[in-house]
Amino acid sequence: MRTDEQIIEELKKASEGLMFMSEADYPFEVVRLEGGAEPVEQRLRELSGAASDAPVESASLDELFRAAVSEPEWKKGEELATARRFQSLVRLLKENLTDARAYRIGKVNMAVFILGKSAGGNWLGLSTRVVET
Numbered sequence: 001m002r003t004d005e006q007i008i009e010e011l012k013k014a015s016e017g018l019m020f021m022s023e024a025d026y027p028f029e030v031v032r033l034e035g036g037a038e039p040v041e042q043r044l045r046e047l048s049g050a051a052s053d054a055p056v057e058s059a060s061l062d063e064l065f066r067a068a069v070s071e072p073e074w075k076k077g078e079e080l081a082t083a084r085r086f087q088s089l090v091r092l093l094k095e096n097l098t099d100a101r102a103y104r105i106g107k108v109n110m111a112v113f114i115l116g117k118s119a120g121g122n123w124l125g126l127s128t129r130v131v132e133t
Contacts, residue, residue, distance in 0.1 A: 001119045002119070004120045007124055011092065011093075014092050015089060018082070018089065020128040020129075021067070022129075022130035023130075028127070030125075031115065031123075031125050031126060033115065033124075034122055035122065036121045038117075044111075047111075047113070048111030051106075054106045057103070058101050058102070058103055059101065059103075059104065060102070061094060061101070061114065065090050068083065069086045071084075096116075097118060098116055098117045100116030100125065103115065108131065108133055109130075109131050112129060112130055113126075114128075
């Protein structure tokens with residue numbers, strides 16, 4: 001069983017240099033939320049700096065990363081290597097965190113939190129942004 005600190009270090013390494021692609025590309029940051037209660041919508045809004053009535057949507061990791069992990073025939077070289085890095089990142093999240101989900105907060109320029117519960121009882125994962133007009 002890995003400690004929170006070990007998982008955080010692995011997430012830093014796995015996400016280093018990766019950009020989450022949308023209409024604008026954003027890097028990932030490692031997130032640690034203390035306490036065992038599942039992140040509630042209001043807490044996620046506060047963390048993201050969103051308005052108190054901003055919409056919060058939840059999605060599975062597979063839904064969020066569907067395009068990033070895909071390996072269509074046209075992906076070659078660097079694009080294929082990037083897809084495989086995203087596959088490793090998703091595997092790392094799934095293997096080390098329970099109840100891992102993605103939460104999208106807001107509209108158009110949205111904060112995204114990818115969180116799951118560690119064996120230590122905290123919520124760990126990544127944050128990024130997506131732009132969808």
